[in-house]
Amino acid sequence: MDANTPLRRPRQAARRSTVSRREQADATRVLLLRTAERLYAEYGLSEVSNRQIVEAAGQGNNSALAYYFGSRAELIRAIASFHGEPIARRIQQLVEEARDSTDPRDHIASLVLPYTEHLAELGHPTWYARFTAQICADPTLGPDELAAPMQAPLFRKAIVSVRSQAPRLSPKVAALRSQSMRLVVIHTCAEHERAAAFTGRSADWTMMGDALVDIVTGMLLAPPHSRPTRRRRPSTS
Template identity: 60%
Template sequence: MDTDTPSRVPGDRLRPTSRREQAEATRALLLRTAERLFAEFGLAQVSNRQIVEAAGQANNSALTYHVGTRADLLDAIARAHAEPIARRTREMVEAARGSTRPRDHVASLVLPYTEHLAALGNPSWFARFTAQTSTDPAYSAGPRSELMLGPHHQEGLAAVWEHAPDLPPREAALRGRTMRLAVIHTCAEQERAAADSGTPADWALVGGALTDAVTGLLLAPRHPR
């Protein structure tokens, strides 16, 4: 029997039967399960054993075997989402090049994220996962996520800061972190409300409101201390 040939199951769907396909399916299941548990309970409250059990795996070492270390697991979840966000960011950053409107540059960084959340459907867990990793003392996803998003994300950030008032470095860093957390935690709150109610979030509304708010925060004048 050729074990590399998918077998038919009811509904004419294909079931992976090769070892490679089975391993990929198991890995994907573990990542989805971990993302959901981390989003709902936090990183520190979820053990590898809980992830394995929730994914219906009998082998307690399945997570280590299919994914790797704890850091590997978090990076793998973030990377799976970063790739489509990066593609959309590239499109919007390129479209905004040369614009003299600060909002255009802010939109090129905010909207790819909210559009991706809209594409995930309801319920989803990535916004809450991002909120958990952004504040967990044992893991900071921010710098890693920005690197995963690639050079166009950095280009968009540079274009945004060109429109900001002249700020001392510490104040600029604080304002930047405030803008980032506003996006992350607003989206996490909207995602949680959507999951609880069963009504999908209006991500177009959220994206537009966040773009306006972040632009206002960016352009706010600095009052002398």
């Protein structure tokens, strides 16, 4: 036996131990993320404490969330980032594929389908759609907390392509329709997810994605209503 062999074994064991601790820490972090997402989705952001999340995750240390995430706001951002980054990558792919299309539906699909496809990939049950709705309804947070940094320019790019083929709208009406698009997608998916959780049946995200693309296309392309000009009544004085 080589005289140096006994000296290598402790170093190899130490490396394995370091990797094991790192893997365990990563697993604990993901467990806390998923547990927080589930509780926030089911009970609401304001109804769930850090202690409840730690206990539901089976962690004995009450400071586990502070150790891994810092503040509650950072925890929420970490959940959003966990989902937002793969969604943003898929948006980028579909936006590029639809770049030269003259069909507005293709550009709208590039914004809607990445969200429903991601929900489908999560399996059953899911909590992210309801978590998303909670974030959007929270007065201290809002939808910007959910977006990956690359999403905003991609969203604007797709919307510009749609508007180039849509009826001419005032800036205020166009902005209102874009906002309504976001709300329709987020809250319809949340209700679909809630129904799936209640019945125990897997949500049909393929159907939901196609239906939402049709709905949003109709919303964004609907001709504006023109109010008839009212004639002033003649003065009786």
